Amino acid sequence: MGKKKTLDDIFNDDDFGLLDVKPEASNVKSEEDRLIDAFEEVNTFIDQNQREPNTENMSEYKLQAELAHFKKCEATKETLRLFDRHNLLGHIETNKPNIDDILNKQDAFGLLDLDKDLSIFKFNHAPNTQDRAKTDLVAKRTPIKEKEFEKYEKIFQKVHQELKSGKRKIKTFKNVEKHLREKCFYLLDGILLYLEKVDFKRNTGNLGKNTSKRKDGRTRVIFENAMCSNMLYRSLGKSLYANGQIITELNESQAQELFVDAESIKEEDIVTGWVYVLKSKSNNPEISNIQDLYKIGFSSTPVEQRIKNAKNEATYLFADVKIMTTYKIYNRNAIKLESLLHKFFSNTCLNIDLFDGKNQRITPREWFIVPIELINEAIDLILNGHIMSYKYDAINQLINERLPQSKNRN
Structure with missing residues (x-):
């Protein structure tokens, strides 16, 4: 007869770990x-x-x-x-130790001894900070001459008026790729700025073996205090993300001349038409109950003149309309711009049948269910030539950057 096993024998003979007890994670939140x-x-x-x-x-x-x-x-x-992304707490004093405090403390492990072997600090696959410093000059804010700043001063004053009247709003800056664009306004540390242009020539893909490729380049940023900067696009994005906000585009009727800079429109330039965004004033529940329903159209005459007879035209859903935004187009194919917008938002096109006075069925194809700010964003992408790199997600109501397509290799 074999020897009886003790409890210790049983516990020590648990080959499958059946007796292992894992402590339950505490759900109690800390203060x-x-x-x-x-x-x-x-x-x-x-x-x-x-x-x-x-x-x-x-x-x-x-x-x-x-x-x-x-x-x-x-x-x-x-x-x-x-x-504190809304800057609710104001300025916060932090007790940061100075260099004397650090050096005067007892260095028990000799970490500050300079005669030690420093080979562990040599990295073979990390970006060389000295090389990066040579190519990335320090962007300083420099003053703009008074005469040169006059054109920008008028623009800043206009933006302040539009903020005060509610035509523009201040919102949280969340996404560099999506929100940081040329010809847009931002708040940085309480100062209004205008991102005039970006030169996307800087390549950040060669900084390291595992570094992801991201667009970057020098900007021209105009501040309302008559200063300008050529800081990097990514650096500006980081600053805005940490301590800035975005100024929305106009959300009411406002003619916007499409220009490269404030002096680019000359007398000899030709107005090719207007691209406009309208909202229906229809009392028909099938139409009035649809949120974010807008007409995107083109007119060769001023929009106010074009919509005078809206209530009698099928293209305006036989109802008066409200002008939300109009873009005055110079030296461009305005009809093509309209077509690009229709194609971009095609999966949100309103599908409705109307009947005219002769009981003939009409199906308008220029009405789209999409937020006004996304329409304005798409127009900006067309004008800066980036529209082909983006697509519209109708389910989540987002404009997303297209992922690069990988080529199949046999």
Whole structure:
């Protein structure tokens, strides 16, 4: 008869690990996690409402009280600093040690000894910072001559008026590839700037073996304080992402002349037409209940004149219309621009049958279900020549960059 096994024998003979007990992960949130969650609730509210919560509405009272606490408590500010995308907490003082503090501390492990072998700090496959420094000159803001700045000053004044009237809005800057474009306005550290042009010639694909290729290049940025900069496109994007905002395009009737710079329109230039965006004033529920329904069209005459008889024309859904945006086209094929827009948003085209006074069926093909800001964005992409690199996602209502197609190899 064999020897009876003890408990230790049984536990030690567990070849399949059946007796291993894994400790359950704790679902209890730390105090810091709860603090961040509460602050994110305030951020989300501002994202959705474009304002801070107030005490006038009981449903907002809790958020307002929490925000007031966050603003007063310095310790809390330091914890939430990285999550403050709306600059709610203002300037935050941080206690950064200076070089003397670091060097005067006891170096127990001799990390600061310079006679040690430094070969571990030599990287063979990392970007050489000295080489990068040679090619990437430091972008400094330089003053613009008063006479040269006059044309920009008028543009900045106009943008401020449009912000005040609500024609433009200030929104969070989230995506460099999507939101950072030529001829657009931004706020950086509270200063309005105009991205006049970008020279996408810089190649960031050769900085390292595993570095992803991203477009980059020198910009010409005009600031409202009469300064300009040639900072890199990516550097500007990082600055805006960390401490900036985007100024939206016009969302009401506003004629926009398409120009390379403020002085490019000459007397001899030819107006080839107008591309416009309209919203229907129809009382027909089949039409009025459709959100983000807009007509994208072309006219060889001023738009106000073209739509005078809208309520009697099928192309305007037999109803009056509101002008949302008009683009005055110089020296370009305006009809082709209209066709490109129709093709770009083709999967959102309104499919509806109407009947005229003679009971003949008419199917308008120039109405599209797409947000106005995305229509304006698509027009910008056409004008800067980048439209072929993008496609419209109708389900998520996003303009996305096309992924490069890989060639099949046999």
